[in-house]
Amino acid sequence: MNPQRETKAINELGKTPQELLIALAGNPNSGKTTFFNQLTGAHQHVGNWPGVTVERKEGTVDILGVRFRIVDLPGIYSLSAYSQEEMIARDFLISGGVDVVVNVVDAANLERNLYLTMQLLELGVPLVIALNMIDEAEKRGQHIDTAKMSRLLGVPVVPTQARAGIGTDRVLAEALELVRQPRKSRPHATRYHPTIEAEITRLEKTLRTAADCPLPSRWLIVKSLEGDEDALNRLAVWAEDGEAARASIESTRRHLETHLGESLETVIADSRYGFIEGLLREVVRFKKAREAITITDRIDAVVLHPWLGIPIFLALVLLTFELTFGLGGLVSGAIEEAVSTLAAHLRAVLPDTPLRSLLLEGVIPGVGGVVVFLPNICILFAAISFLESSGYMARAAFLMDRLMHAMGLHGKSFIPMLMGFGCNVPAIMATRTLESFEDRVLTIMVLPLMSCSARLPIYILFTGVFFGRRAALVIFSLYALGIILAVLSGKLLRRVFFAETSSAFVMELPPYRLPTLKGTALDVWERAWIFLSKAGTVILAASVVVWALGSLPWGVPFGSEQSLAGKLGKLLEPLVAPLGLDWRAAVALLFGIAAKEIVVSTLGILYSAPSHAAERLSTADAVARSFTPLTAYAFMAVSLIYVPCAATIAAIKRETNSWKWTAFTVCYTVCLAYVVGLVIYQVGRVLGVG
Amino acid sequence: MRQDSSSDIPAPGDRGWRHGLRRGRQPWRPGLRSLSDLEPGESAVVADVCCRGRLGERLLEMGLTPGTQVEVVRHAPFGGPIEVRVRGYLLLLRRCEAENILVESAA
Numbered sequence: 162m163n164p165q166r167e168t169k170a171i172n173e174l175g176k177t178p179q180e181l182l183i184a185l186a187g188n189p190n191s192g193k194t195t196f197f198n199q200l201t202g203a204h205q206h207v208g209n210w211p212g213v214t215v216e217r218k219e220g221t222v223d224i225l226g227v228r229f230r231i232v233d234l235p236g237i238y239s240l241s242a243y244s245q246e247e248m249i250a251r252d253f254l255i256s257g258g259v260d261v262v263v264n265v266v267d268a269a270n271l272e273r274n275l276y277l278t279m280q281l282l283e284l285g286v287p288l289v290i291a292l293n294m295i296d297e298a299e300k301r302g303q304h305i306d307t308a309k310m311s312r313l314l315g316v317p318v319v320p321t322q323a324r325a326g327i328g329t330d331r332v333l334a335e336a337l338e339l340v341r342q343p344r345k346s347r348p349h350a351t352r353y354h355p356t357i358e359a360e361i362t363r364l365e366k367t368l369r370t371a372a373d374c375p376l377p378s379r380w381l382i383v384k385s386l387e388g389d390e391d392a393l394n395r396l397a398v399w400a401e402d403g404e405a406a407r408a409s410i411e412s413t414r415r416h417l418e419t420h421l422g423e424s425l426e427t428v429i430a431d432s433r434y435g436f437i438e439g440l441l442r443e444v445v446r447f448k449k450a451r452e453a454i455t456i457t458d459r460i461d462a463v464v465l466h467p468w469l470g471i472p473i474f475l476a477l478v479l480l481t482f483e484l485t486f487g488l489g490g491l492v493s494g495a496i497e498e499a500v501s502t503l504a505a506h507l508r509a510v511l512p513d514t515p516l517r518s519l520l521l522e523g524v525i526p527g528v529g530g531v532v533v534f535l536p537n538i539c540i541l542f543a544a545i546s547f548l549e550s551s552g553y554m555a556r557a558a559f560l561m562d563r564l565m566h567a568m569g570l571h572g573k574s575f576i577p578m579l580m581g582f583g584c585n586v587p588a589i590m591a592t593r594t595l596e597s598f599e600d601r602v603l604t605i606m607v608l609p610l611m612s613c614s615a616r617l618p619i620y621i622l623f624t625g626v627f628f629g630r631r632a633a634l635v636i637f638s639l640y641a642l643g644i645i646l647a648v649l650s651g652k653l654l655r656r657v658f659f660a661e662t663s664s665a666f667v668m669e670l671p672p673y674r675l676p677t678l679k680g681t682a683l684d685v686w687e688r689a690w691i692f693l694s695k696a697g698t699v700i701l702a703a704s705v706v707v708w709a710l711g712s713l714p715w716g717v718p719f720g721s722e723q724s725l726a727g728k729l730g731k732l733l734e735p736l737v738a739p740l741g742l743d744w745r746a747a748v749a750l751l752f753g754i755a756a757k758e759i760v761v762s763t764l765g766i767l768y769s770a771p772s773h774a775a776e777r778l779s780t781a782d783a784v785a786r787s788f789t790p791l792t793a794y795a796f797m798a799v800s801l802i803y804v805p806c807a808a809t810i811a812a813i814k815r816e817t818n819s820w821k822w823t824a825f826t827v828c829y830t831v832c833l834a835y836v837v838g839l840v841i842y843q844v845g846r847v848l849g850v851g
Numbered sequence: 852m853r854q855d856s857s858s859d860i861p862a863p864g865d866r867g868w869r870h871g872l873r874r875g876r877q878p879w880r881p882g883l884r885s886l887s888d889l890e891p892g893e894s895a896v897v898a899d900v901c902c903r904g905r906l907g908e909r910l911l912e913m914g915l916t917p918g919t920q921v922e923v924v925r926h927a928p929f930g931g932p933i934e935v936r937v938r939g940y941l942l943l944l945r946r947c948e949a950e951n952i953l954v955e956s957a958a
Contacts, residue, residue, distance in 0.1 A: 271939075665948060
C-alpha cells in the first residue's frame with residue numbers, strides 16, 4: 162500500500178472518526194509486539210511493506226464505537242534514515258496518513274527508549290505514550306509520575322502492562338480523545354544549544370518552506386543539520402530555492418561545528434539525552450536503592466560464562482534440533498504413513514488414466530513430501546520464538562558473532578545456518594531474526610550450501626556403492642565442502658554486493674523475559690500458514706511440471722529417453738559430459754529441483770529401466786555399473802551445491818521478497834556446482850583417480 | 852575485521868586523528884583509552900566518538916554521548932563482541948566498533 166494513497170483515504174474519513182489509523186512505534190524489545198498482539202489478537206495479518214522484506218503487521222480493534230486500524234511499525238531506535246526499517250517507519254510516520262502515533266516505551270529502560278520519543282515530539286505528530294512494562298519498573302523500585310511526565314512532554318502518557326492487557330484500551334481512548342480535541346496536545350520538543358536554536362530560527366525564516374509542506378520545517382532543518390541526506394533532499398524540494406537551501410544548511414553546519422568544537426550529530430544527540438536526563442530527574446523517584454544484581458545478571462553469569470557460554474549454547478541448539486527433527490520426525494513419520502496409505506489406496510481404486518498418473522507420480526509425492534515437514538516447522542518455530550522472545554537469541558549472537566563475522570555474516574546468522582543442515586526451508590524462514598537486510602540476504606544466499614537432510618539419501622546411495630568402509634568419511638567431506646564453500650561465498654558475496662555497508666553489530670542485550678503463550682502461538686501459526694500456503698502452491702506447480710516432463714508425450718514410460726525429460730536430458734548431456742555425467746544423471750538433477758529426495762528415486766527409475774536386457778537391476782547395482790567412484794563423487798558434490806529445491810526457492814522468494822535475489826541464488830548455486838563438479842572430475846582424471 | 856573502524860587509539864595520520872583536528876580539538880590526552888581496551892568490570896566516561904556516518908550516529912543514538920558513564924560487563928570468547936552497561940541497559944558491540952569510542956577514567 163502506498164502511504165500517500167492511504168493518506169487520502171484517511172483524510173476523507175478524518176471528519177467523522179469512524180476509523181482511525183494508529184501507528185505503533187517503539188524500540189525493539191519495548192514490548193511493542195506484545196502490545197499489538199494484545200490489542201488485535203487474531204485480527205491481524207502479516208504482509209510486507211511494498212518492495213521490501215520488512216514485515217508489515219496490521220490489525221483492527223473495534224472499541225468505543227470506532228474501528229482502530231493498527232499498524233505495528235518495525236522496532237527502531239531513532240528516526241534516522243539509515244536502515245530499511247528506519248526508513249519505512251519514518252516514511253510511514255511522516256506520510257501524514259497516521260491519525261495518532263502510539264509510542265510504546267519500556268518503562269524499565271526509560272532513558273534510551275525516550276530518545277525515539279524526543280524525535281517523535283520534534284516531528285510534531287499526534288502522540289500518545291504507552292509506558293509499557295510499568296510493573297517491571299516498579300519492581301526495580303522506580304516510581305514514575307506519569308501525570309507530571311505528561312505535563313512536561315505535552316502529550317498523554319498512559320502506564321500499561323501489555324502482557325496482562327492492562328492499560329492498552331486506555332491508550333486507544335486517549336488516542337481517540339486526541340483526534341476529537343487535537344489542541345489538547347502540545348508536544349514539547351528538545352531545545353538545543355542557544356547558538357543552534359538561533360541558527361534554526363534564522364534558517365526557518367530564510368528558507369521559507371512551502372506552506373503546504375506536510376512536515377514541520379523545524380524538523381527538516383534539524384535533521385538536515387544532523388547530516389540526514391533524506392531530510393535534506395526533502396527540505397530542498399519544499400524550500401523556495403532548493404540549491405540555496407542545501408548550500409546554507411552546509412555552511413551553517415560547518416559554522417556551528419567550528420563554533421561548538423564538536424560534530425553537530427554529537428551536540429544534537431547530547432541535547433536530546435540531556436533533556437531526557439532532566440525529565441527523568443523530575444518524574445522518576447527511586448523507592449529503594451537500585452538493585453545491584455538483577456536476575457538477568459545472575460542468568461548471564463552462567464549463560465555467557467567465558468567457558469560455559471558456548472557449550473550451553475551448543476547444547477540448546479542440539480536440544481532444538483532434537484525436538485525439531487526427532488520429535489517432529491515422529492509426527493512426520495505418521496503423516497508420511499498417511500500419505501503413502503492414501504497413495505496405495507488411490508492406486509488400487511483409480512483407473513489407469515493420466516489423472517491417476519498425475520496424482521500418484523506428481524502431486525502426492527511432491528506435495529506430500531512437503532507437508533511432511535510441517536511438524537518440524539511448527540516445533541522449530543515454537544523453539545525459535547521462545548529463544549527470541551526470552552532474550553536468549555541476542556546472547557547467542559553475542560557468543561557466535563566472532564565466528565560468523567569472519568564469514569562476512571552476523572552472529573545471528575549462526576542458528577539459521579545450523580538449521581540448514583536439517584532443512585533449508587525453515588532455516589531460510591529463521592533468518593527473520595536478522596535485522597539488517599544485507600545480513601539476511603547474505604545468509605539466505607549461502608544457506609543452500611548447508612547440506613540438508615534431503616540430500617543425505619543421495620550420499621548414502623553412492624557412498625554405499627563406491628566407498629564401502631570409508632563412506633562416513635566421504636559423507637563428512639561433502640558436509641565440509643558445503644561449509645567451506647559457504648564461508649568463501651559469504652566473504653565473496655559480501656565483498657561484491659555489500660562492500661560499502663559493512664554491517665554494524667550494535668545491539669541491545671534485552672533482559673530475560675518469559676515469553677507469552679499467545680505470542681508464541683501466533684508466531685507458530687503465522688509461519689505454519691506461510692509454509693503451507695506459499696511453499697505448498699509452488700511445490701504443487703513444480704511437481705506437476707516435473708510429472709508432465711516425465712510423462713509427455715503421452716504413452717511413453719515415465720521418465721524414459723523418449724519423454725520430454727529424456728529429450729531434455731539428452732540436450733543437456735554435452736553440458737554435463739565434462740563432469741563425467743550422462744543424460745540420466747542430468748534428468749535426475751533436473752527433477753531434483755522439485756525436491757532433492759527425487760534425485761534418488763529418479764536415478765532408480767532411469768538406470769533400472771531395462772532398455773535392452775530383461776533383467777531389472779536394483780538402483781544400487783545400476784548405479785554401480787554407470788558411475789565410477791570419481792563420477793559418483795562429482796555427482797554428489799553437484800547434488801549438494803546446485804539449485805536449492807523448489808520449496809527452498811519459494812522460501813527465498815518469500816523471504817527476500819525479490820525475484821532478483823532468488824534468481825541470483827539459483828544461478829550462483831548452479832554455476833558453483835558446475836565449476837566444483839568440473840574441477841573434481843577433471844583434476845581426478847588427471848591424477849588418475851577412479 | 853577492522854575495515855570499518857577508524858582507529859583504536861588515534862595516531863597522527865589516521866582518520867580519528869584528522870577528524871579530531873578538523874573539529875579543532877586535541878583528541879589525544881593522557882588517560883584517554885579506547886572502550887575496547889577496558890577490562891570486564893572497569894568503568895569509564897565517554898570522551899568522544901571518533902567516527903561519523905551510520906555507525907557514529909547509531910552509537911550516539913544508543914546513548915554513548917560524551918560524558919556518559921559506561922561499564923564493560925564482559926567480553927565474548929575468542930575476541931568477539933563486548934557487553935557494556937550504559938544508561939541502565941546492556942549494549943553489545945564489536946571490538947572494532949568499540950575502538951571508535953574514546954573513554955577516560957571516571958572522575
